[in-house]
Every structure is written in C-alpha cells, then in structure tokens.
Amino acid sequence: MRRLLLVCCLLLPILSHAAEFEIYQSGYKPLQLALLVKSASANEQALVANVVRNDLDSSQSFKAMNPLSFLDTPEQTWAKVEYDDWRIIGADTLALVDLTDTAAGWHAEVQVHDPFRNKLLSTVRLDAPHDAIRQLAHSISNHIYQSVLGIPGYFNSHVLYVRKHGEYSDLIYMDQDMANQQVVGSNFTLLLSPDWSPDGQVVALNTYVGNRPRLEFFNLRDGSRTAFGNFKGLNSTPEFSPDGRYVAATLSYTGDINIYIYDIKADHWQRITRDTAIDTTPTWSPDGKQIAFVSNRTGDPQIYRMNADGSDVTRVTTIGNYNTSPVWSPLGDRIAFVTKKDWAYALATVRVDGSDIRYLATGQQIESPTWSPNGQMLMYAAGESGIRRVYRIPAWGGTPEAVTPPNIDASDPAWSRH
Amino acid sequence: MNSHRSIKFAVVAMAAAGLLFAGCAKKEVVSEPAAKPTTAPVQKTVSKPSTISVYFAFDKSNLDSASQAVLDAWATWLNSNSTHVTVEGNCDQRGSREYNLALGQRRADSVRDYLVSHGVSASRIDTVSFGEEKPVCTGSGEACWAQNRRADIR
Numbered sequence: 255m256r257r258l259l260l261v262c263c264l265l266l267p268i269l270s271h272a273a274e275f276e277i278y279q280s281g282y283k284p285l286q287l288a289l290l291v292k293s294a295s296a297n298e299q300a301l302v303a304n305v306v307r308n309d310l311d312s313s314q315s316f317k318a319m320n321p322l323s324f325l326d327t328p329e330q331t332w333a334k335v336e337y338d339d340w341r342i343i344g345a346d347t348l349a350l351v352d353l354t355d356t357a358a359g360w361h362a363e364v365q366v367h368d369p370f371r372n373k374l375l376s377t378v379r380l381d382a383p384h385d386a387i388r389q390l391a392h393s394i395s396n397h398i399y400q401s402v403l404g405i406p407g408y409f410n411s412h413v414l415y416v417r418k419h420g421e422y423s424d425l426i427y428m429d430q431d432m433a434n435q436q437v438v439g440s441n442f443t444l445l446l447s448p449d450w451s452p453d454g455q456v457v458a459l460n461t462y463v464g465n466r467p468r469l470e471f472f473n474l475r476d477g478s479r480t481a482f483g484n485f486k487g488l489n490s491t492p493e494f495s496p497d498g499r500y501v502a503a504t505l506s507y508t509g510d511i512n513i514y515i516y517d518i519k520a521d522h523w524q525r526i527t528r529d530t531a532i533d534t535t536p537t538w539s540p541d542g543k544q545i546a547f548v549s550n551r552t553g554d555p556q557i558y559r560m561n562a563d564g565s566d567v568t569r570v571t572t573i574g575n576y577n578t579s580p581v582w583s584p585l586g587d588r589i590a591f592v593t594k595k596d597w598a599y600a601l602a603t604v605r606v607d608g609s610d611i612r613y614l615a616t617g618q619q620i621e622s623p624t625w626s627p628n629g630q631m632l633m634y635a636a637g638e639s640g641i642r643r644v645y646r647i648p649a650w651g652g653t654p655e656a657v658t659p660p661n662i663d664a665s666d667p668a669w670s671r672h
Numbered sequence: 673m674n675s676h677r678s679i680k681f682a683v684v685a686m687a688a689a690g691l692l693f694a695g696c697a698k699k700e701v702v703s704e705p706a707a708k709p710t711t712a713p714v715q716k717t718v719s720k721p722s723t724i725s726v727y728f729a730f731d732k733s734n735l736d737s738a739s740q741a742v743l744d745a746w747a748t749w750l751n752s753n754s755t756h757v758t759v760e761g762n763c764d765q766r767g768s769r770e771y772n773l774a775l776g777q778r779r780a781d782s783v784r785d786y787l788v789s790h791g792v793s794a795s796r797i798d799t800v801s802f803g804e805e806k807p808v809c810t811g812s813g814e815a816c817w818a819q820n821r822r823a824d825i826r
Contacts, residue, residue, distance in 0.1 A: 578768030
C-alpha cells in the first residue's frame, strides 16, 4: 500500500499538466492511404514517395499503408484499377503517381481513387524543373489531400522559427516538412514575434538594438533590415494585415500600452485602443475588418476583438483567468490562443463568439501558435525543463509532433500565408 | 543616514504599537512622523543604493512596501545628483512571451512613476522591457521565478 502511494505521488506531477485540461478528441480516424509511385528513375521514385507519404502522414488526416500489404503492382494498377483488391486491404484512398524525366524537367501524372466508392476522384498532370522535385512532390500531396478532403493542401508552405544561442538569435527558414533548413538572418540581439508578409517576401519582427526594442522589416531576399517602429518604450508583436498594407503592433510611448496600426506606404502610425490597461498581441481577421488582441482591462489577461478602427470591443474568452497569444485562423471561424490553469498551460482554440473551447495540447510552457495556410494545422513552441521545441498538431485535435531537434532552443514559429 | 534610519524605525515601531493598542492610541502619535522629513543634512552623504532590483508578484506590476523602501533610497540618491538611469522590467518565464513584454514594461513604468512622484524628473529615467527574455535564474520553481519578476535600475 505504501509503495502504491509512493508511485502515485511520483506520477502526480507528471500527470497534473494534462489533468487540468480536457484534451479535445475529434474521433477522426486517419484515412488509410495506398500510395503507388512508378518511375524509371529509382532515386526520384523513392524520394517522391517518401515526401508524399511524410506530408500526408504528418497532416494526421491520412495514414500511409505499408506497400508490402498491396495485392497489385504499380504496373498492374496503372493498367487497370481493381477496386476489390484495395478494399480488401482497407485502403480508403488509392493514389497513383507516374513520374517521368523529360527534357524540360519532371512530369507527374496523378490519379486519386476512392476504392469504397469504385470511383476515380481526380486526375492531374504536374510539371517541375529538375531542381524542384521536392516541390513537385508537395504539389502531388496537395492534389491528393484536396481530392479526398475538399480542402486545399499546405504542403508547399514554409516555416520560420527563431533559434537562440547564448545572447544571440538566428532566424531559420524551412519547408513545412523540415527540409531545406537555412539560416536566413543571424546574430539578432533577441528576436521575437516574426510574421510573414502575405507575399512571403518580408518578415516583420521585434528585435533589440543597443538594448532598445524596435520593429523591423527583414527582407528575405537580400537580408536587409529596415526599422519601422522605434519609439520610447514597447515596440512589439507586429502582424501584417491580410492585404499586406498595414502592420498592427503594440507601442507604449504615450505611457499606456496600446494597439497601433502602421500604414506601410504612408509611413504613418495610428492609435487604435485607448484604455490604460495592457493591450497587446493584435491579430487580424482574414477579411482584415477585425482585430483580436489581449487586454488585462478587467484585471487579468483575456482575449477581445474589435473592428480594425478600434470600435465595438467585444470580449471573446470568458473561461479562465489567463488567456493570451491570440492568432486568428485563416478560415476566420476560430482564434488559437494559450491559456493557463493552475500553472499548466494549454494550446487551445475558441470560436470568435467565445464558445466551444478546444484544448489541444498541454505543457509547462506553451507559446506562439501559428496556423497553416489552410487552417487545418497549428505549430507552437513548447518548453520542457528549459528546452523549447516547435511542435505541429492538427487544429481538430491529434498528437503533437516535434518539428525541431531537441539539441537547439527553437521558438516563435511563423507559418507562411501560402 | 543611519541616525535617520533609526529614527524611522523607532517611528514605525511606535506606529505599530499604536495599532496594537488602537483602543488607547492617540492620533497624533501616528501622524506625527510625516511632519519631520529632513533631507538636507542627509544629502551630503548620499551614496548610490547598492540594491538595484525590486520584485513583483506573478502578473502584477504594483510595488510592495519592500520595493518602495528600495525606491525611496533611489529617489533620495537621484535627487542629490543629476544622473540618468534606465529601468529594466523583467518577468518570469511562465505565461505568454508577448504579454510578458507588456507586463515588463508596466513594471518598469511603475518604478519610473514612483521615482517621478518622489521628485525625480521623468526625463532622467528611461524604461525598457525584456519580458521573460533575460532571466537571472534559468531554473524552474518559485524561488527561481521570483528572482526573475523584477525591475532593475541601472
């Protein structure tokens, strides 16, 4: 009995984080995917098959089946699809890819079938230059995803994150599947809240120069840095408007901490909120008409939304006493945020009217959510015992998967808008 | 300085005693000390305060009495010379980093406001927030977090 008690006591701290929140379970079961890639080029055949399998697996909407279970060869299947043979092994989706090397580059023919409906869902022909075979594979993933789910894929998107080492921070770029990692900006003194411009060319960020915070545009093409917010006090949490004309951010030069909007072309700042409490972390609705933000005007941080001119402020979150880091979904219906309960943190989403909170992941430290361009996935940074990693999770519930290695301090993921 | 401080202690002790025996305390005893601030003789020997940090509760930016005592010493020192200072606001690593940047600013601002209310010109005080980005203690646990919820005067 005493031993049992001891075991319970040891387990308690480990379980307690999860115990604070009821993790949302959608009940969705990934679709079993049979993927057949044929090509005269063995290396590229394997590469494309791996990239597509990994893309669709990582969405947690699909589960790629082991080809050893297949009853038919790619050649037989390209000649004639025997739906019975795919139904019997439980394939919900059958995807056929024929990859050929042409003078102009790679050419792929793609067919997507639903064996349980005896139906060819779609066919497409895709081309890519020889040096862009991974992008071609991501386009194939997009096509399969959209054919089956009716939602655009996000597999050609990119992610930025911040790698901190000692006093310095680097800005790292990668494809959404972690390939093609590049240091695009290095040796920033603190680098916070990077946000992609809608055209993917520029990053708005908060850094410190001479121990003073400022807002900068970082040009991804040439690495140039341009300060656009350099006021007394705070210059933080920049986010581009969906049309790319404005940046919403937090300034405090008046003595109060408020939301402002910067008109890029006119080089002009306009104050949007006016109360004396903390107002910070603005995030635009996808139509650009509203802004959600955090305010502690009632005493603790809660999420609010308002029209982009500052009118009609409405409180969104009503449960809990610490709700922060809002990010409006590109679909418009939900806001992702970070919430705290008894020192456990959770990544959650809530409808914009404040209803239907879904707790997706918990931990000691959860921060900086960012949506995939199609609104189906989220990335966020989570710290355990002082090491932060970036994780990815379906917005409809699922399993968090780390996308950065455990040996670097990674934070502030920012998903590209396309 | 020392004699000034001992007078202060005596006054506080008297005030406390007054509260304890509130039934028979006379009002003048409690209100009297406010009438005797003597800074003129102290100014000549003022040295820079050695305590540079004041501490805060989680998600709070208000100054407790211990912090106010530290800042009183700073106000005295700043009022005796023309030095420029920067107040750096910091937070522990729990909670939102973005919100903590704002909270750190709030902490720095409340230190500045206190000093200004004690006669220091606002133009001599800069404020900056590092949020949770510059912890002095990188472990976890309240003992560590408490050290990070601070404002430093430099």
